Amino acid sequence: DTEVTQTPKHLVMGMTNKKSLKCEQHMGHRAMYWYKQKAKKPPELMFVYSYEKLSINESVPSRFSPECPNSSLLNLHLHALQPEDSALYLCASSPRDNYGYTFGSGTRLTVV
Amino acid sequence: KNQVEQSPQSLIILEGKNCTLQCNYTVSPFSNLRWYKQDTGRGPVSLTIMTFSENTKSNGRYTATLDADTKQSSLHITASQLSDSASYICVVYTSGTYKYIFGTGTRLKVLA
Numbered sequence: 001d002t003e004v005t006q007t008p009k010h011l012v013m014g015m016t017n018k019k020s021l022k023c024e025q026h027m028g029h030r031a032m033y034w035y036k037q038k039a040k041k042p043p044e045l046m047f048v049y050s051y052e053k054l055s056i057n058e059s060v061p062s063r064f065s066p067e068c069p070n071s072s073l074l075n076l077h078l079h080a081l082q083p084e085d086s087a088l089y090l091c092a093s094s095p096r097d098n099y100g101y102t103f104g105s106g107t108r109l110t111v112v
Numbered sequence: 113k114n115q116v117e118q119s120p121q122s123l124i125i126l127e128g129k130n131c132t133l134q135c136n137y138t139v140s141p142f143s144n145l146r147w148y149k150q151d152t153g154r155g156p157v158s159l160t161i162m163t164f165s166e167n168t169k170s171n172g173r174y175t176a177t178l179d180a181d182t183k184q185s186s187l188h189i190t191a192s193q194l195s196d197s198a199s200y201i202c203v204v205y206t207s208g209t210y211k212y213i214f215g216t217g218t219r220l221k222v223l224a
Contacts, residue, residue: 006155042201042214043156056211090155101146101205101212103155 006104023074023091032074035090081111114139116215135185135202143207150199
């Protein structure tokens with residue numbers, strides 16, 4: 001298995017909703033990442049988990065809450081989002097040497 | 113400051129023609145450079161990865177070059193196809209901050 005799987009592919013949520021994005025990989029990668037990408041812009045790093053521990057938080061608002069329950073799973077919990085949070089959310093993973101950095105296909109999030 | 117700049121911003125070519133995309137970086141220390149293809153609304157897909165000692169790498173009709181002295185890379189696409197229409201992103205990994213520095217991308221459109 002050489003894929004990073006993200007679910008759901010599309011999500012529409014209200015500003016008072018609580019939802020979660022899920023990311024899964026079975027390549028044995030020990031680093032996992034969340035990115036946010038707005039249209040026609042490069043991905044922006046949000047969080048990095050290394051060996052299931054949060055190692056980088058790029059000053060992301062607390063309405064985004066990451067969780068890494070095990071080495072294969074990465075979640076992003078969403079609460080009280082704003083319309084400007086609408087974007088493509090990408091998950092990625094890499095082995096320790098960073099050579100095999102792989103992206104998921106993304107979750108298209110719309111906040112209404 | 114670590115930066116990756118790509119040119120042109122956008123490009124339109126006719127099917128069957130060749131094209132070359134440019135990437136200049138000021139990232140230090142340099143670890144590796146990757147080219148990704150990203151279809152609209154999807155996650156980036158890796159085309160090539162090059163380390164400091166590699167100056168050419170091919171993946172089918174895609175050939176990437178790297179000049180570590182001038183800190184420049186190029187992606188050459190041969191005999192373009194309609195399916196090559198996408199954004200192409202240059203990403204440099206720096207071991208200094210363990211971060212991936214993304215370029216702003218080149219949007220390529222191939223016309224029939």
